[in-house]
Amino acid sequence: MIEDLEAFSVELMSTTQPIDQIEVGTKQFLWAKMNMPVLQLANDYLKRKHAKKCLSGIRIGVCLHISKETAVLIDAFRSFGMKIDLVAANHLSTKDTIAAYLHSLGINVRGRSFGSEQDYFSDIALLAKSSPEMIVDDGGELHVAYSCTLSDSCFGGTDETTSGTSRLISLAKQRKLRYPVILVNEAKTKHFFDNKYGTGQSSLDGLMRATGLLVAGKVVVVCGYGWVGKGVAERARGMGARVIVTEVDPVSALEAHLDGYEVKKIDEAASEGQIFLTCTGQTDVLTRKHFKRMRDGAILGNCGHFNREVNVNHLKRISQPPNKVNPYMDEYRISGRSIFLLCDGRVVNLVAAEGHSPEIMQLSFANQLLSIHYLASKKNELKDSSQVMSVPRQIDDLVSEFALKAFGLGIDSLNKKQRSYANSFIH
Amino acid sequence: MIEDLEAFSVELMSTTQPIDQIEVGTKQFLWAKMNMPVLQLANDYLKRKHAKKCLSGIRIGVCLHISKETAVLIDAFRSFGMKIDLVAANHLSTKDTIAAYLHSLGINVRGRSFGSEQDYFSDIALLAKSSPEMIVDDGGELHVAYSCTLSDSCFGGTDETTSGTSRLISLAKQRKLRYPVILVNEAKTKHFFDNKYGTGQSSLDGLMRATGLLVAGKVVVVCGYGWVGKGVAERARGMGARVIVTEVDPVSALEAHLDGYEVKKIDEAASEGQIFLTCTGQTDVLTRKHFKRMRDGAILGNCGHFNREVNVNHLKRISQPPNKVNPYMDEYRISGRSIFLLCDGRVVNLVAAEGHSPEIMQLSFANQLLSIHYLASKKNELKDSSQVMSVPRQIDDLVSEFALKAFGLGIDSLNKKQRSYANSFIH
């Protein structure tokens, strides 16, 4: 969203002419591309491997956030001759300037910022029914929609997220998956990085953009201490907050404790927190009973993929009609106190900020690109496999190698003596 | 600026009607006011002291950033019957919605976002010539302008910043100051807090809004390790950056070293940094010779009051005409490399983000409000004093007390035995 705001500010500055969305989108795309050298290295690698031969002409259905980083991945697919249908993984996160830019390249794009939830589902359904040969997804929605069609066009796909992973595993268990899917989230170069470092920074960024408040000295309750929660807690502390962690898993709770955070039940934390950030991937983390205990001025933000973590219906039911403080924040009055909900409970880093930065997305998208090539190149071998798969080890390793190069990091390698030491029981 | 962008996004959402700047400005003002309880406590205190009696009717010239927080201070002056002329301390930081809101209250406001530098100086000159009785300033420009008039209308004033402090001291030394000025920046409740915690957070916020890049893993060069530099370095590290500090003062350099930062000459750091943040209050910190050594992709941001720290003229002279990446960032091409300048060298936290948060500004502005009252109540006693003064101790203490109350902090007090122990040489 910020980008189309920026577009407007460009307009503002140029005062009279209508904003050229394509021009702005082009600049955003170029800025992202410059900051995604890992994806470029993956691209170069595939060129050396003559990837065009096996990818050219394939119709690929892509359901991703329509962001400048996605545009760089789409550009890579396009450079190998793929035919792309793109649908927004979340309408609120769609950048219209990027949509306009991609459209100008001849990509078929569905999605506009502030589209309705109904648009979202119908756009995905349309794409699912259009007989894609491959599917790239973020959250599993397109795979689920395709599973409800009778088509057998699709021979392989990928998914980007933790949420998608668990949904695809369920789908496979129930024998509703009809082609192999690589769970990109399982790549070490993906989930170690985007969940922790990507969401960590961008969630704080979204919080600051939406509220303009000081983080230092605030009591921030982080619900969930998985990779996302760890990243969010660390960055909140890095901005000077005092962090309380809530968990359902004992081992994660112990980790949070030894990392120096206070660990409490959510029922207790509810009355202490000034800012609540949900990072669980679950539903109903903050509900009616918590809202009733909260301090006047409490701020609620969701860092998880789906807008189920804060029960917004509960909030609406016990309060007066909300008052919009700014585009990213609504005030709910409950018996004399105010609770401020960010982004209507949608994922705060994508709606109020720009989601993962290009440096993070390049790791995921290099895995995506190489995985799509892998599936296409093994099309025949895998045709009877209807399972979820990990990212092949060699792809994860390639992405690591490209990342080291892009970030300029030097590492050592084991010599012969060391390799044999690692495998020996005589020390 | 973000607020009027937000205004536009409000417009976007309401699709057809023209944006109601006053309505948006009102909401912004109310959000700020809710988050500035310290200023409210100062206000209540002055009411109990019948401040209206001595403040009512005084014409006060105010040169501050036209922000939602300033609106809360203006509202307080207004509640005591003062007659306010407000001029922008920096046109780029002016929020048009706030200007509209204040105008709707009958305040005389000069300043609009993206005004020219010429507007800025002429607006200040006009206000200086309008015979204000008191002056509230941010950076000393209005005091300097007034000193060039022949008027003797003004009987007291204040200034907000480090930059203003040193300029006013020069002015006083040269016997050009004709009334007492309280240097609000000298209050412990001001400079310990806004420079470190306020600028620390908002500079990182501005950096992230302007670039959308990941901070973790980046080499961030912080020039200057005074209060601002300390805050910026700490928050950059808190977001995962690797920080290099440059200094001219040996004691500050030693502090930075023992705080775990790398300390280097700027000539060496120039070729290592990926992001440069100037925090010196000086001029010409980054110049031609540094630009020539910088890495491809280097990003330059200024966290100091004046746009003198990065020598933009040097940058322009050695590069091709800049390419606007987005409203906050220009690309300069220098022999095959790109350098990205944020906000045209203007203060990044105010231009690309929202400046200090209301929780920080309330400390400064409570000092401002109480200092203005102090000067007005001592008008006769001080009339022959033409000096810069510290904030009176009792005001600093009051602000502390209000802040403890607002933040909900409990502190202890020394008992009789402890007070005597503190003053004894027999232990």
Next chain:
Amino acid sequence: MIEDLEAFSVELMSTTQPIDQIEVGTKQFLWAKMNMPVLQLANDYLKRKHAKKCLSGIRIGVCLHISKETAVLIDAFRSFGMKIDLVAANHLSTKDTIAAYLHSLGINVRGRSFGSEQDYFSDIALLAKSSPEMIVDDGGELHVAYSCTLSDSCFGGTDETTSGTSRLISLAKQRKLRYPVILVNEAKTKHFFDNKYGTGQSSLDGLMRATGLLVAGKVVVVCGYGWVGKGVAERARGMGARVIVTEVDPVSALEAHLDGYEVKKIDEAASEGQIFLTCTGQTDVLTRKHFKRMRDGAILGNCGHFNREVNVNHLKRISQPPNKVNPYMDEYRISGRSIFLLCDGRVVNLVAAEGHSPEIMQLSFANQLLSIHYLASKKNELKDSSQVMSVPRQIDDLVSEFALKAFGLGIDSLNKKQRSYANSFIH
């Protein structure tokens, strides 16, 4: 070691009587026991399960560091009627006062502080040949020694460490393991905690005790960014150091980079570091070529289990005979420069400090105790199993539960709706 130094200081204070090692050992044991409530909860649990019935009379060979924490585990074994032979896992780490205390309880103890390496091997060999029925090991040495005997007395065992794990896996692969071994290090409640938090703190503690130097501002090179390296790097930074990480694994290197550390090849880091801490579990991490590049005054410490990480032979060969600065540090002169080696390359946290604190050891030892009970109770079922096993899930969960209780942490549990949400593909 520090404990027997303390013993001497007790002697000092009491001036004339010979120190009562048993009395000092008793106090140390009681202090540890008070700080190991998790082990106590495991003990209580086993009592409720009538564990004595299946454990009583079993001859158990234990090879662990002879520390106050081990004494608490031994005390638990003893309370269930087991017959214990204890041998030191490392002579340098043996506390004579604890040995004396355990001996006074009738435990058969082999090991004394500053014993020779030859004593170490012969003591282990003796124990291996004594037909133990169960084996508890730390580093796999006793298991390896037993595998060389012809005995079939042993029906089950455990091991504590990462080093032991990889050696036992090799042993099993080569079909030299004749009974099931539970790899306690694999428990989440073990390796997430002792490697990171335990070794992290105690290695810094050992460094400070051995050198007495300031950590703040020092360049500390951490070799290896596994759990141990992560903990050591974090604590070093927490004390104000500037940390450089070296790695062989790309993913770990990227993590270190995004955690804000500098990542370099060891060849480069060698000339920059002031303190080197090896955390790799490997051999020959610092060798001749590195010593030659090091700065005057460089300090070398090993945080890994075996004294192979710093190649001490290389160091000796290129330098003059070492000069003992204090009991924990030797100075090696190499062409005009001095390099200081801590603890002769042995693990610095156990030799110069006290190893893991009791709060950490209680997690490992609760897993040990419950695993030994598990193996004994399943003796017949498992008798033909000659494999390495993970700690059974229910044991790991029990230890978590006890730890939450002991640390006073509250966690939530998923409700029915949430459990079903976690397993559903329809969101």
Next chain:
Amino acid sequence: MIEDLEAFSVELMSTTQPIDQIEVGTKQFLWAKMNMPVLQLANDYLKRKHAKKCLSGIRIGVCLHISKETAVLIDAFRSFGMKIDLVAANHLSTKDTIAAYLHSLGINVRGRSFGSEQDYFSDIALLAKSSPEMIVDDGGELHVAYSCTLSDSCFGGTDETTSGTSRLISLAKQRKLRYPVILVNEAKTKHFFDNKYGTGQSSLDGLMRATGLLVAGKVVVVCGYGWVGKGVAERARGMGARVIVTEVDPVSALEAHLDGYEVKKIDEAASEGQIFLTCTGQTDVLTRKHFKRMRDGAILGNCGHFNREVNVNHLKRISQPPNKVNPYMDEYRISGRSIFLLCDGRVVNLVAAEGHSPEIMQLSFANQLLSIHYLASKKNELKDSSQVMSVPRQIDDLVSEFALKAFGLGIDSLNKKQRSYANSFIH
């Protein structure tokens, strides 16, 4: 203390010969000297200034901790021909090996480890009466004692600490000071560094040596947030603790709050803390009413100069006779709970650890050395001055310069344009 323990361990290792205290002391002295290059640079500077001419033959009474670092300062005094009488500033902190070493050089040393408090006062009294010409003090005790004599031998002195500073100011106010005293603590190169970085590290070091406990996850209450408290809080957090700060000063309380610590009244914190570290310079910070509220197992340590912060008499009065857990920790039983007092309430970093590291002490001692030379060289000018003085600016600057050199830090200098900018009101 640890050093003479180490001495004993050396003895242990050499098994039969009596320990050579002088040899051990010599090694300790050499290790300290190697790590105090700043003092060496000051020494070299004075040599170039022919300091021997004005210092030779002067009888100087020195009351400092008898540590390896002090030995390096004494060695410097001696190299300029001064005649030194040294008395321990605290008997518990005296290293007998250093005393032995200095004695072997012909220095007159009074003090031995574990001496009584009575010895301490009588030793100081003796020195005060011995007609010293100059006095170097730590805590003001020797100055106070000399002020009670009738002698007029002394023509100048210095003091090292915050405590000494306030006592000397009282003394001067009451006109009992008969010669100029330079307050070394006031040097920027002293109090910015030793209080924060020195005491910060060494207090945590002392805590870990004395208790052997894990710091991560513990609730540590830091009483006082001056320089010492700031350092202790930061290092405790750096080891993973959750820190609560108590204060009497509102501005410091606000700083602690914005630094992310919880701020509370001591009455509330008393029942939450697991470890209490007093850093106030005050008396009676923790008293009967706090002990009664503390959790079972609470640990109390004092980081201030005098053993008045924890009221040990109160503790003794409400508990059973203490039980010595180890030489640094006593257990007090109060109605079923245990409270553990470290070092009998004496300063924990000097008694249980080694005090400031040599890198920190070199800054203080370089100021000491240069100040003594300054006073001696200005003997006639200052003879009628009976006041406390700050360290002359040029000395502070010299020490900075030497420190930058010793730590290898590069800083920049202002050019002409920048110097004039700093002094101008026209920007």
